[in-house]
Amino acid sequence: MALKAVKTALQLPDLSRVPAVDEVGVNERVARFQSRSIKTASKVDALKLILSMIDLTTLEGQDTPGKVRQMCQKAIHLHDALPDLPHVAAVCVYPTMVHVAKEALKGHDINIASVATAFPSGMSKLSVKLDDTRMAVTAGANEIDMVISRGKFLSGDYRYVFDEIVAVKEACGDAHLKVILETGELGTLDRVRRASVLAMHAGADFIKTSTGKIQPAATMQVTLVMLQAISDFYRETGKMVGMKPAGGISTAKLAVHYLVMLKETLGNAWMTPAWFRFGASTLANDVLMQLMKQSTGVYQSADYFSKD
Numbered sequence: 479m480a481l482k483a484v485k486t487a488l489q490l491p492d493l494s495r496v497p498a499v500d501e502v503g504v505n506e507r508v509a510r511f512q513s514r515s516i517k518t519a520s521k522v523d524a525l526k527l528i529l530s531m532i533d534l535t536t537l538e539g540q541d542t543p544g545k546v547r548q549m550c551q552k553a554i555h556l557h558d559a560l561p562d563l564p565h566v567a568a569v570c571v572y573p574t575m576v577h578v579a580k581e582a583l584k585g586h587d588i589n590i591a592s593v594a595t596a597f598p599s600g601m602s603k604l605s606v607k608l609d610d611t612r613m614a615v616t617a618g619a620n621e622i623d624m625v626i627s628r629g630k631f632l633s634g635d636y637r638y639v640f641d642e643i644v645a646v647k648e649a650c651g652d653a654h655l656k657v658i659l660e661t662g663e664l665g666t667l668d669r670v671r672r673a674s675v676l677a678m679h680a681g682a683d684f685i686k687t688s689t690g691k692i693q694p695a696a697t698m699q700v701t702l703v704m705l706q707a708i709s710d711f712y713r714e715t716g717k718m719v720g721m722k723p724a725g726g727i728s729t730a731k732l733a734v735h736y737l738v739m740l741k742e743t744l745g746n747a748w749m750t751p752a753w754f755r756f757g758a759s760t761l762a763n764d765v766l767m768q769l770m771k772q773s774t775g776v777y778q779s780a781d782y783f784s785k786d
Contacts, residue, residue: 490640491679499667499703508698511739521734522772525765528733529556530564531751533591533722535759536571537598537690543578546571550582557766560773566762567751568621572597573614580618591621591656595646598660598689600625604642611649622646623656623722623757625689626673628663636676643680656684656722656755661700662692670700674707684720690757695725698739705743718747724757730768733761 516524534553536545546569553566568589569579579590592614596602611622624646630638647655657677661670677685685704688695701723708719721740727733733756740754748754 488644488679488681490637491675493636493672493676496668496672496675499671501667501699504667504699504702508702508739511698511742512735514735514738516734516738518772522769524734524737525730525769525772526562526564527749528730528737528756528765529762530567531754532566532756532758532762533568533570533724534566534762535569535690535724535757537593541572541575543575546575546578547582550579550588552762553583553588554586556762557770560766560769563769567755570621570623570757573610573617573619576614576617576619589621590619591623592617592619593623593625593689595624597623597625597658598691600627600660601629604645607642608645608649611646615649615651615653619653621654621656622650623658623686625658625660626677628660631669631673631676632664636672639673640676640680643677643682647681654683655681656686656720657682658686658689658724659704660689660692661687661696662694667699667703670703671707674704675711678707678711678717678719682719684722684755686722686724686757688723688725688757690725690759693726696723696727696757698735701736702739702743705740709744712744718753720753720755721748722755722757727756727758728760728764730761730765733765 534549536549550569553569556563565588568591570591571579573592573594576590576592594610594614595607614622626639627642643657659670659673664670664673674685687700705721708721712718723736740748
């Protein structure tokens with residue numbers, strides 16, 4: 479059954495015209511990005527930029543107000559022993575924990591992101607998803623990470639998925655909308671490309687790879703295909719759309735490869751937390767370890783940093 483049409487000037491794109499992905503070419507480009515070397519001074523800058531792009535995340539059934547407050551303290555004070563560190567871009571929590579994060583982050587310029595729309599499965603009716611979204615925004619979230627209905631997409635009901643994104647975008651009000659494709663369930667790079675195009679035409683402010691609950695989560699191949707879709711969308715419409723790979727990015731070395739890919743695919747305009755994020759729970763600690771190594775010449779133990 480189709481969703482009730484939402485009044486909008488946005489148009490469902492003709493996904494049959496989306497070009498096929500050259501998978502061999504994608505793998506070759508990713509291999510080249512992974513072979514780049516970065517000099518020490520540039521590496522420090524890259525590591526700090528990565529920190530500023532992290533959505534520090536806790537999305538567990540065992541989340542408590544205390545755990546969320548602890549994560550927010552880490553977002554504010556990543557590592558006081560290192561001077562001139564940026565803060566992370568956002569903390570990402572469930573809607574029921576948004577009010578806790580808002581109170582803990584009072585007075586600090588850190589965004590509050592909340593997953594919504596029956597995360598992570600997306601298996602609920604639209605009214606529940608919209609209530610989920612509005613609850614998070616009312617509690618103080620200024621970013622919403624929604625999941626698409628993958629079953630509808632895989633069965634070819636693109637109109638349903640499009641209208642659902644449009645409706646959630648409307649429910650977001652002034653909050654930014656990140657649309658999670660859950661690429662591990664889409665199966666092919668061609669489907670990832672089509673889902674990216676659909677989400678952007680439906681009004682996504684960001685497109686995001688994964689919930690982090692399905693394997694594989696983010697990969698460089700999937701992210702490259704999504705970045706290329708963003709590039710084409712920008713050339714077609716003049717509208718910038720952000721990108722968020724999430725899940726499985728836990729080392730500074732891998733995150734640097736993503737930055738190289740971002741710069742060479744979209745350019746300097748996207749090299750900012752306003753347009754690129756890492757969804758991660760453990761990446762920050764590895765980046766901090768690498769920065770301490772650059773500062774002191776020795777690695778700190780992993781136990782030296784707070785665990786969230």
